[in-house]
Amino acid sequence: MIRFYNARILTMEEPLEIISGELWTDGDKISYIGETPAELPEFARGIDCKGNLLMPSFKNAHTHSAMTFLRSFAEDVPLQTWLFEKVFPYEDRLTAEDVYAFDRLAILEYLAAGTTAFFDMYFYPESTVQAAIESGIRAVLCGSVSGSAKDVERLDEQYRRYRSMHPRIGYRLGFHAEYTSDESLHREIVRLSQAEKEPVYTHISETRSEHDGCIERHGASPAQYFESIGMWEMGGGGFHGVWFDQADRAVFRRNGLWMVSCPCSNAKLASGIAPIREYLQEGVNLALGTDGAASNNALDPFREMYLGTVLQKLRTMDAAAIPAAAMLKAATVGSARAMGLHDCDILAEGKQADLILIDLHAANLQPLHHIPESLVLSGDRSNVKLTMCAGAILYEDGVYHIGAEPEEILADTEKRIRRLTE
């Protein structure tokens, strides 16, 4: 049992409010939130929070973690050049061991930024599972098949292997995107989804050309085409959704789907600005993801929240476009629920102890006029003092507790990157 005391606590239950008190963990769960009682049980450790803020950790609802190896490899080049000359040829060379190494690099960054779970779409899922289990972080794998009906076999296989292999590993059905697969694949996934009663996830309407291309190919936008063939009957969601119009948003709302927005990636690749204001106004479930480090270039929930907010102000030319706290909700509660992590969403007794401690004494968060808003508009990942996943402290004051030293992880990735990119 770990005791956090003298804390401000933002449970993220609505309406948002900051309470003063303490939080205890027992094993992987939160066992108590409230005032200091007259009698205290014995604790393995007591942490004086000194008025700092306990809140749910961030969850990264869309990423390709191992793409850390291509971070800053090709900057300021057009999208097609970037993808076909600077990404695909290098990804082709990756081994399972490489993906494990580059996932570990991403995990260093996730934990220092207060992220305890990531929704990953990439090659060699066995490597991601290994890296996550060893480090103590939580990973939900997302299927990413492309091609035609026969390729769904691999998805089915992975789903059965990973769906309940470990308490910190999850698996969701998914495919890469409409434009990298044909209708036979889509219909086979619908069949699998309905047979297993499992939601489905995919990249959707990230770029204008992909969105318009689907209309040409299928006579409807991706969101509407997929609805017409039953893809959304078990729920699920889409990544990006930059080019959604009102009818697309209505599809997501009425099917209870999750829109996972990736503002930084959409900005770096000049894909556009997603209509986040409309998602919020129209009641679409909103989550946040970083996408891969090659197209971001950071795996940082603070940057996503910040950019997600200010881009709406610029897009609508309205400084009051959206409430900043909506981004904090998307990056924590929303992203957890989008990934199916319903016991990791808010701080409450019985929920998983996936939480962070924010240093409110840092100059950039002073004064404390409006804490939730300030986290979004003023905060950054240097304000994360401690990151706990499933009751285990994995990062504290710059030190990792993940069963490996950062120096070793860096030395390993450096060697591999030299081989891959020379």
Added chain:
Amino acid sequence: MIRFYNARILTMEEPLEIISGELWTDGDKISYIGETPAELPEFARGIDCKGNLLMPSFKNAHTHSAMTFLRSFAEDVPLQTWLFEKVFPYEDRLTAEDVYAFDRLAILEYLAAGTTAFFDMYFYPESTVQAAIESGIRAVLCGSVSGSAKDVERLDEQYRRYRSMHPRIGYRLGFHAEYTSDESLHREIVRLSQAEKEPVYTHISETRSEHDGCIERHGASPAQYFESIGMWEMGGGGFHGVWFDQADRAVFRRNGLWMVSCPCSNAKLASGIAPIREYLQEGVNLALGTDGAASNNALDPFREMYLGTVLQKLRTMDAAAIPAAAMLKAATVGSARAMGLHDCDILAEGKQADLILIDLHAANLQPLHHIPESLVLSGDRSNVKLTMCAGAILYEDGVYHIGAEPEEILADTEKRIRRLTE
């Protein structure tokens, strides 16, 4: 004398390249940059940089430092409400002691983010001077008069008092903006500028309504109107420049003026996106500033560089809109020169030792494919290990050396903020 060794060094001399070696300081100056010589003099301290990066520190070329007290005080409200209900009434209550306290809070944030100089426009310049001198940071005050000709007396007075009072304090002639002053003030400043051979600075074309209003009032945009009355004959520059058209940019180019862009403030207040690509393409001198913390909400050069870059990609829908390194240049060399700090711009023997050490081993900067670009697109202020101004280490690994404890500064500001905003 301090010796930095085992360093990567980015002097910011063009063309940008990373050299390996060491850098020595002597008093407030850089005394050596190069390989390790056969014989070494005695040093007061030797710092093993372990392959980390030495580079010029950031300079913040537009700010209102003491506005830290209104950070996150009113979020997500329209500009006019914000300014007239949430800023002006509270600024009216400020005392000189308050400004000193809130400047000290800003200085904590500047130093932790690698900023060693700021170009400040605010009330009670004597307080800013005191806070800067005591802490060891560099401040250049910018005149901010408004009204009519008689108000220029105060500017003249401040200019004479501060222009050479201390090696780390500077003063530049300036006025608040076209829309808060009349032609008699403008002409009086032209007279003073030409008599003293001093450049002039002002807020310019920040919002569309202010830009268009000047055309109505004076028959020309601010840049063109001021050129017509001789305001730019001694050089200088403008803050924001969001609404500049090609003719305005030509005015700045032909007069060698500095455009100080503030991307984060322009985003938060929904003022718009400055045409930074055009500034760069057309050869306008570019610097970066944060504006005040109330409209940003951070005093963070990394966020300005990042947003400055990605907003151009979105504005032009071109992922290759501008080279990321241009933002690094603007935030260091450009901003130093905009403020007249020509001996603090690059790392070179004889220049001021105003520099930072960047932790290249941090996961978010790995791998090291392209370091200057990575600082802009992947870096953040948590990567700053050490900040030196005028040869003195003011910040190192989270610890300040500024003659005051952060706790004391925070306690003082908290008390004052409670009084001001209750």
